[in-house]
Amino acid sequence: MAPNVKSDGRTTRWENHRATRRAEFVQAAVRAIDTLGPDASVADIAAEAGVSKPVLYRYFADKSELHAAVGAWGTDLVLERVIAAVLVPASARDRVTAGVEAYLTTIAEHPQAFLLLTRQHAGGDPLAAGKDLIATKLSRMLGDALRLLGGDTGAAEPWAHAVVGLGSSVGQWWLERRTMSRAAAAGYLGEFIWHALSGAAAEHGVDLSALDPEVGNVRPLRTERTERAGSKDAEQ
Amino acid sequence: MAPNVKSDGRTTRWENHRATRRAEFVQAAVRAIDTLGPDASVADIAAEAGVSKPVLYRYFADKSELHAAVGAWGTDLVLERVIAAVLVPASARDRVTAGVEAYLTTIAEHPQAFLLLTRQHAGGDPLAAGKDLIATKLSRMLGDALRLLGGDTGAAEPWAHAVVGLGSSVGQWWLERRTMSRAAAAGYLGEFIWHALSGAAAEHGVDLSALDPEVGNVRPLRTERTERAGSKDAEQ
DNA sequence: ACTAGATGTGACCATCGGTAACGTCTAACT
DNA sequence: AGTTAGACGTTACCGATGGTCACATCTAGT
Incomplete structure (x- = not known):
C-alpha cells in the first residue's frame, strides 16, 4: 500500500507527473519555435505538443x-x-x-x-x-x-x-x-x-x-x- | 481635353504637407507610448493624434x-x-x-x-x-x-x-x-x-x-x- | 461504488492589427 | 465657370490570436 497517508493520496498522485508533462510542453514549444519562428502562436505550440490550447493553459498561466x-x-x-x-x-x-x-x-x-x-x-x-x-x-x-x-x-x-x-x-x-x-x-x-x-x-x-x-x-x-x-x- | 502631360500642381501640392503631418503622428506616437507604455495600440496612438486609425495607415504601412x-x-x-x-x-x-x-x-x-x-x-x-x-x-x-x-x-x-x-x-x-x-x-x-x-x-x-x-x-x-x-x- | 483530480475537446469571447466603402474638402487644371 | 486629383476623415467590418467555458472522460485512491 502507499506509504504516504497524507490527507489524500489522490491529490499527491499527480505531482510528479505534472512536472514531467510541463517539461514536455516546454520542449514542444522549443520545437515549434525552432520551425515557426519566435512568433509561434499558442495554438501552434499546442498542436506541436499534440494537445489543444486549454491543456497548455492548465500548465502555464499565459503565453x-x-x-x-x-x-x-x-x-x-x-x-x-x-x-x-x-x-x-x-x-x-x-x-x-x-x-x-x-x-x-x-x-x-x-x-x-x-x-x-x-x-x-x-x-x-x-x-x-x-x-x-x-x-x-x-x-x-x-x-x-x-x-x-x-x-x-x-x-x-x-x-x-x-x-x-x-x-x-x-x-x-x-x-x-x-x-x-x-x-x-x-x-x-x-x-x-x-x-x-x-x-x-x-x-x-x-x-x-x-x-x-x-x-x-x-x-x-x-x-x-x-x-x-x-x-x-x-x-x- | 485632358493632357497626358503631368501638369500636376495638384499632385505636388501635398508633398510638403505630408512630411510635417507624418512627423506630427510620430510625436503623437511618442506621447502615447510615454503614457501608455510601449504596447500602446494603434487605436491609442490615433486617438492621441486626434484622428482615426485609417488616417494613420495612410502614412504608415503597418504598425x-x-x-x-x-x-x-x-x-x-x-x-x-x-x-x-x-x-x-x-x-x-x-x-x-x-x-x-x-x-x-x-x-x-x-x-x-x-x-x-x-x-x-x-x-x-x-x-x-x-x-x-x-x-x-x-x-x-x-x-x-x-x-x-x-x-x-x-x-x-x-x-x-x-x-x-x-x-x-x-x-x-x-x-x-x-x-x-x-x-x-x-x-x-x-x-x-x-x-x-x-x-x-x-x-x-x-x-x-x-x-x-x-x-x-x-x-x-x-x-x-x-x-x-x-x-x-x-x-x- | 464513489470521489478527487487530472485528462481531453469544441465552441466561444475580447482585443487588436488592418481594410473597405463611402463621403467631404480644396487647390489646381481646363 | 466646372472638373479633377489628391488629400482629409469616419464607421463598420474582417481575421488572427490570446485566453476561457462548459462539458465529458479516465484512473487511482478512499
Missing part, C-alpha cells in the same frame, strides 16, 4: 509564462555550456574566448528560440525573460569575484547587464547575417569582453592574466548546475 | 513601420545628444563617460519610448528597429576609426553591435531598477566601454588617450540629422 519557461530552459542550456567551456585550463583570456565560442555554438543550435531570449518582456508583465535570468546569475558571479579581488562591488550589476546585453545583441547580429565565421566573431567578441574586464581589473591593481594555469581561489564560478529537474538535452 | 519611425526619431535624438557630449574637449576617457551620461539622460526623458528601441523587430518583418539603426551608424564610425588607426576593420561590426546591445541592456536595467545614480551608472558603464576599446587599441599599438585635447582628423562623426530631410535612405 508569457510559457515563454519564460522556454527562457529558463535556454538559460540553463547556455550557462551549462559556457561554464563548461570556461572551466577548461588555459590562460584567462583564452578561456573568455572559449566561453564566447561555446555561447555562439549553443545559440546557433536553436537560433529561433534564442531570439525569444533576446526579446524584452512585454509591458506590464512582471515575469522576467531569459536575459534577466542570466544577468542575475552573472551579476552574482561578478559580485563575488569583485569582492574577492577587493574591487568595487557596485560594478557587478551594470557590468553583468552589459555583458548579457552585449552577448544578446552580437549573438542576434551574428545569427541573422552570418558575415563572419563563428571563430572570428568569437575572437572579436572575446577580445572586447576581455579588455573590458581585465582593463577594469588592472585599474584596481589586479592582474587577471596572472591567474592563468593554476585556478586557485580566485574562481567564484562554481559549476552550479541549476538544480532544476530534468535533462534538457534529450531532444530530437 | 512596425510606425514603430520604426519612432525608432528613427529616438535614434536621432540619442545620437545628437551623445555626439554633442563626446565632442567636448577633454580626455578621451572622460569623453566616453560624458557620452554615456548623455545617453542615460536622454533615455530617462522617454523611458517608455526607449523600451521600444530595445525591442527586437518582430519575426519576418524586414524593417529594422532603432537598435539596428544606431548599430549601423556606429558600425560605420568604428570602421572609419579602425581604418584610420590601421586596425582590423572586421571588428567594427561586432563591436558596434556589442556597444549598442550593452547600452540598451544596461539602459533598460537602469531605467527599471534605479538602484544607482545616473552618474554612478555612467561611471561604471563608461569604464567598461573605455577599457574594451582602449585595450583593443593598445593591443594594436595605438594609444587612444594620446589624442586627448586636439580632436583632429579622427572624427568621422557627422551630425547628420536624418528625419528632417525626409528620405532617410540617403546613403547605405
Whole structure:
C-alpha cells in the first residue's frame, strides 16, 4: 500500500507527473519555435505538443509564462555550456574566448528560440525573460569575484547587464547575417569582453592574466548546475 | 481635353504637407507610448493624434513601420545628444563617460519610448528597429576609426553591435531598477566601454588617450540629422 | 461504488492589427 | 465657370490570436 497517508493520496498522485508533462510542453514549444519562428502562436505550440490550447493553459498561466519557461530552459542550456567551456585550463583570456565560442555554438543550435531570449518582456508583465535570468546569475558571479579581488562591488550589476546585453545583441547580429565565421566573431567578441574586464581589473591593481594555469581561489564560478529537474538535452 | 502631360500642381501640392503631418503622428506616437507604455495600440496612438486609425495607415504601412519611425526619431535624438557630449574637449576617457551620461539622460526623458528601441523587430518583418539603426551608424564610425588607426576593420561590426546591445541592456536595467545614480551608472558603464576599446587599441599599438585635447582628423562623426530631410535612405 | 483530480475537446469571447466603402474638402487644371 | 486629383476623415467590418467555458472522460485512491 502507499506509504504516504497524507490527507489524500489522490491529490499527491499527480505531482510528479505534472512536472514531467510541463517539461514536455516546454520542449514542444522549443520545437515549434525552432520551425515557426519566435512568433509561434499558442495554438501552434499546442498542436506541436499534440494537445489543444486549454491543456497548455492548465500548465502555464499565459503565453508569457510559457515563454519564460522556454527562457529558463535556454538559460540553463547556455550557462551549462559556457561554464563548461570556461572551466577548461588555459590562460584567462583564452578561456573568455572559449566561453564566447561555446555561447555562439549553443545559440546557433536553436537560433529561433534564442531570439525569444533576446526579446524584452512585454509591458506590464512582471515575469522576467531569459536575459534577466542570466544577468542575475552573472551579476552574482561578478559580485563575488569583485569582492574577492577587493574591487568595487557596485560594478557587478551594470557590468553583468552589459555583458548579457552585449552577448544578446552580437549573438542576434551574428545569427541573422552570418558575415563572419563563428571563430572570428568569437575572437572579436572575446577580445572586447576581455579588455573590458581585465582593463577594469588592472585599474584596481589586479592582474587577471596572472591567474592563468593554476585556478586557485580566485574562481567564484562554481559549476552550479541549476538544480532544476530534468535533462534538457534529450531532444530530437 | 485632358493632357497626358503631368501638369500636376495638384499632385505636388501635398508633398510638403505630408512630411510635417507624418512627423506630427510620430510625436503623437511618442506621447502615447510615454503614457501608455510601449504596447500602446494603434487605436491609442490615433486617438492621441486626434484622428482615426485609417488616417494613420495612410502614412504608415503597418504598425512596425510606425514603430520604426519612432525608432528613427529616438535614434536621432540619442545620437545628437551623445555626439554633442563626446565632442567636448577633454580626455578621451572622460569623453566616453560624458557620452554615456548623455545617453542615460536622454533615455530617462522617454523611458517608455526607449523600451521600444530595445525591442527586437518582430519575426519576418524586414524593417529594422532603432537598435539596428544606431548599430549601423556606429558600425560605420568604428570602421572609419579602425581604418584610420590601421586596425582590423572586421571588428567594427561586432563591436558596434556589442556597444549598442550593452547600452540598451544596461539602459533598460537602469531605467527599471534605479538602484544607482545616473552618474554612478555612467561611471561604471563608461569604464567598461573605455577599457574594451582602449585595450583593443593598445593591443594594436595605438594609444587612444594620446589624442586627448586636439580632436583632429579622427572624427568621422557627422551630425547628420536624418528625419528632417525626409528620405532617410540617403546613403547605405 | 464513489470521489478527487487530472485528462481531453469544441465552441466561444475580447482585443487588436488592418481594410473597405463611402463621403467631404480644396487647390489646381481646363 | 466646372472638373479633377489628391488629400482629409469616419464607421463598420474582417481575421488572427490570446485566453476561457462548459462539458465529458479516465484512473487511482478512499
